[in-house]
Amino acid sequence: MATAAAPSAASRIAVVTGASSGIGAATARQLAAAGYRVVLTARRKDRIEALAEEIEAAGHKATAYPLDVTDREAVDEFATAFKTVGVLVNNAGGALGADPVATGDPDDWRRMYETNVIGTLNLTQALLPKLEASGDGTVVVVSSTAGLSTYEGGAGYVAAKHGEHVLAETLRLEIVGRPVRVVEIAPGMVKTDEFALTRFGGDQDKAAKVYQGVAAPLTADDVADTITWAVTRPAHVNIDLLVVRPRAQASNTKVHREA
Ligand SMILES: NC(=O)c1ccc[n+]([C@@H]2O[C@H](COP(=O)([O-])OP(=O)(O)OC[C@H]3O[C@@H](n4cnc5c(N)ncnc54)[C@H](OP(=O)(O)O)[C@@H]3O)[C@@H](O)[C@H]2O)c1
8 A cells, every 4th residue: 555655765866965074964865775865965076976985985876066045036946957856855954153152153043044944944945846746845944952042142043944844844734634744853962073163153162062971962963864764765654853862862951971
């Protein structure tokens, strides 16, 4: 029965945004290993081209397409490359700064909204007809536990991630009855090479403090694993929202740190 089968990965396309590092790169590797033809996008061409080569060398299918998710014209042009798309993973994004509301930089807030929310909106709007045309498409939104509750110093990022969470929830309501699932993955603390460094403008000490004393933060592979699991459920199974944190983190503000 069609409804009991997992969407067939064979020759289906999975577009991953922010595939040049961290969670996006790990997701591209895992979806390719699951049989998807992965399309890697990010601004850094050299990174995604190298990853596409690595995935192809492992016997899987991958292509690289440099793309800034905030550039709507470029996103629309990108979308013309496909007749159908099976999976869209909206992963590109991140945090800038950790200042309190009283002193936060409005430009950081704008850029976070642009990348996390408008970027996700751009790709989702451009590819929705192609996802529907696939017969059983999946939109994944990589939000964050910051999309579900706040923490001091996080308001700009928290506001943007709440925006992504609302986008996912609303889209699911609006397209019910059409053959596209909307899956939100909300990770807690993930130790990736660049997330905290980008947040603190390249300051290694500040970035290291984020994970200081935490025995085992999540890895990019842990999150990629949850994304791949959700995407490979039978087509009628919609994982609405999956919250994944390391065991040492009970909430955004309660983290166990060893001395
Ligand atoms: N690490 C965590 O603790 C954590 C927790 C929860 C949620 N998340 C979310 O998970 C996602 C990935 O995070 P990560 O930890 O893997 O961080 P990361 O390594 O910094 O990855 C961010 C990715 O987004 C891409 N990107 C940023 N701006 C872009 C733009 N305008 N257009 C296209 N691509 C853009 C970057 O590529 P280029 O610079 O090459 O464009 C990069 O590939 C983000 O949405 C983040 O908010 C992370």
